[in-house]
Amino acid sequence: MSEGLPADGRYGPAPPDRRSLVVAERREVGPYVVISVEGPDGPAAAPGQFYMLALAERWGGGTDERPFLPRAISVMDAPAGKLEFMLEDVGPGSGELCSAQPGEGLMVLGPLGRGFRPAPGRQPVVCAGGIGIAPMVMLARALGPGTPAALGFRDAPHAEAACLLPDAQVATDDGSAGHKGNAVELLASILDGVPEAEVYACGPPAMLGAVRKLCLERGAGSQLALESGMACGFGACYGCVVPMATGGYSRLCVDGPVLDGSLLDDDWQVAYG
Amino acid sequence: MSGVDFCGIWMRHPVINGSGTFDMIAAVEAFGDEIRQRFPFAAFVSKTITLEPRRGNPPPRLYETPAGMINSIGLPGPGVDGYLENDLPELAALGVPLITNVMGPSADEVGELFDRVDPRAEIAAVELNVSCPNVRTGLDIGSDPRELEELLGAVRGRLSKPLIVKLTPNVTDVADIARAAEGSGADAVSLVNTLRSWAPHPDRPGEPWLGAVRGGLSGPAIRPVALSQVEAVASATGLPVVGMGGISSAAHARQFLDAGATLVAVGTESFRDPLAAATIAAGLA
Numbered sequence: 001m002s003e004g005l006p007a008d009g010r011y012g013p014a015p016p017d018r019r020s021l022v023v024a025e026r027r028e029v030g031p032y033v034v035i036s037v038e039g040p041d042g043p044a045a046a047p048g049q050f051y052m053l054a055l056a057e058r059w060g061g062g063t064d065e066r067p068f069l070p071r072a073i074s075v076m077d078a079p080a081g082k083l084e085f086m087l088e089d090v091g092p093g094s095g096e097l098c099s100a101q102p103g104e105g106l107m108v109l110g111p112l113g114r115g116f117r118p119a120p121g122r123q124p125v126v127c128a129g130g131i132g133i134a135p136m137v138m139l140a141r142a143l144g145p146g147t148p149a150a151l152g153f154r155d156a157p158h159a160e161a162a163c164l165l166p167d168a169q170v171a172t173d174d175g176s177a178g179h180k181g182n183a184v185e186l187l188a189s190i191l192d193g194v195p196e197a198e199v200y201a202c203g204p205p206a207m208l209g210a211v212r213k214l215c216l217e218r219g220a221g222s223q224l225a226l227e228s229g230m231a232c233g234f235g236a237c238y239g240c241v242v243p244m245a246t247g248g249y250s251r252l253c254v255d256g257p258v259l260d261g262s263l264l265d266d267d268w269q270v271a272y273g
Numbered sequence: 274m275s276g277v278d279f280c281g282i283w284m285r286h287p288v289i290n291g292s293g294t295f296d297m298i299a300a301v302e303a304f305g306d307e308i309r310q311r312f313p314f315a316a317f318v319s320k321t322i323t324l325e326p327r328r329g330n331p332p333p334r335l336y337e338t339p340a341g342m343i344n345s346i347g348l349p350g351p352g353v354d355g356y357l358e359n360d361l362p363e364l365a366a367l368g369v370p371l372i373t374n375v376m377g378p379s380a381d382e383v384g385e386l387f388d389r390v391d392p393r394a395e396i397a398a399v400e401l402n403v404s405c406p407n408v409r410t411g412l413d414i415g416s417d418p419r420e421l422e423e424l425l426g427a428v429r430g431r432l433s434k435p436l437i438v439k440l441t442p443n444v445t446d447v448a449d450i451a452r453a454a455e456g457s458g459a460d461a462v463s464l465v466n467t468l469r470s471w472a473p474h475p476d477r478p479g480e481p482w483l484g485a486v487r488g489g490l491s492g493p494a495i496r497p498v499a500l501s502q503v504e505a506v507a508s509a510t511g512l513p514v515v516g517m518g519g520i521s522s523a524a525h526a527r528q529f530l531d532a533g534a535t536l537v538a539v540g541t542e543s544f545r546d547p548l549a550a551a552t553i554a555a556g557l558a
Binding site: 012013014015016017018054060064065066067068069070093109112228229230231232233234235236237238239240241242243247248249251253254270271272273 | 293294295296298299300302303304305307308311328329331332333334335337338339340341342344346349474482484492493541543544545546547548
């Protein structure tokens with residue numbers, strides 16, 4: 001059940017210092033890279049929270065003379081004295097982070113934002129697409145064994161990451177592993193057997209849009225871990241906004257990145273260009 | 274460095290924030306009281322305050338560039354009532370001089386903003402954002418010396434506090450604009466605002482990435498342009514200058530002070546490191 005999650009999605013404010021930590025380990029999980037760093041201070045990271053990351057050296061001067069800004073990366077896990085991040089090379093920033101080697105310095109600010117929250121009286125269900133599996137590793141542990149989970153990947157090599165959530169159902173777009181189709185189809189059949197569900201989801205905007213729609217149709221709650229380019233991560237730049245049903249905007253960095261799907265504007269995906 | 278006198282306001286060091294680059298209330302949410310205790314700026318400049326609340330521009334609002342970024346935020350804010358009632362008391366607890374940045378599309382609106390902020394003792398000075406089209410003529414107030422003279426001539430008498438005019442770099446000759454500000458009652462100028470920019474959509478050739486089409490470039494990419502304009506304005510007028518544009522180290526701040534600035538402001542670098550201004554101030558001491 002979800003009572004193991006902090007009520008407001010975090011354990012406390014972060015230290016304002018941007019710290020240089022040392023990359024302790026780097027491993028590959030299918031096409032993804034997992035790096036761990038040692039010695040974070042501040043409060044424990046809660047599932048769904050993120051850190052702003054940049055390499056201490058080699059930041060800038062890459063493709064298109066970038067990256068310049070740090071990258072907002074959700075925490076995959078936080079074993080004692082360590083932080084683990086899962087990365088996919090999708091651009092100049094994530095590409096540099098993927099290339100980080102043990103012993104290299106990583107600039108870290110966080111933990112930031114509000115992660116997943118408890119939903120008393122509801123049965124938690126996990127749904128993730130692609131790299132969106134990352135925050136689910138720590139979340140699934142907090143939710144406890146037996147939490148149903150649906151994972152979607154584009155193909156079998158990417159689906160190797162499903163080993164991080166061993167009991168999950170798996171779909172691939174091309175059918176090369178698990179169910180041929182997507183995670184939301186698996187989620188729909190899970191929800192058939194769960195009358196009072198709270199869906200915890202992370203993945204690409206199109207997938208989260210489908211999860212949100214399905215949950216609204218089924219009367220399930222949805223907590224969506226959204227993603228956005230961010231300059232700061234702490235509410236200063238107002239760059240990471242999504243439109244809300246109230247007519248205003250929410251900043252993903254301070255109000256999210258996990259938001260209640262029912263509170264988003266129906267046109268929220270405009271935030272993704 | 275043992276403090277700076279800026280328009281009669283004493284500051285403990287010469288490093289402040291650029292308007293709209295640090296949301297103190299959100300920072301306290303993210304970092305707790307520690308950010309108050311270790312507040313990095315010698316004075317705090319508010320985001321741009323308008324008469325009515327503003328929602329801001331549709332996303333996407335950011336685009337990373339070589340050594341910088343384009344923003345198209347659109348000045349979201351609570352309006353002057355919300356600012357004075359809710360934000361100002363919290364900002365006053367910081368214990369540093371407060372500079373309130375305001376903007377309006379007409380002399381009537383700017384005059385009303387001056388009327389509203391002038392009685393508030395918590396505010397040490399007002400910064401006027403003139404990167405705004407005149408609702409009557411459509412011309413950017415800050416890109417035409419006569420527009421600026423007309424505006425300041427109409428409203429300057431309604432503000433007893435020091436007035437800083439925040440200049441836009443998107444002009445033919447910034448020194449001309451600065452001289453117009455000096456001749457119409459400005460006590461100081463700050464520059465540069467962001468450089469007008471356009472971000473290409475990565476997947477749709479010819480289309481803009483930003484929701485509001487155009488934005489403003491900031492960060493180290495603009496530093497040489499900013500230095501040039503600060504030097505030009507400091508040479509052309511006798512006004513104190515707040516210099517900014519891509520400052521990310523004490524050495525950069527020193528370049529602006531050497532070019533004639535009295536204060537420097539840090540903006541984009543605070544996004545990367547919330548305590549960057551403290552490091553810069555310590556490096557100047």
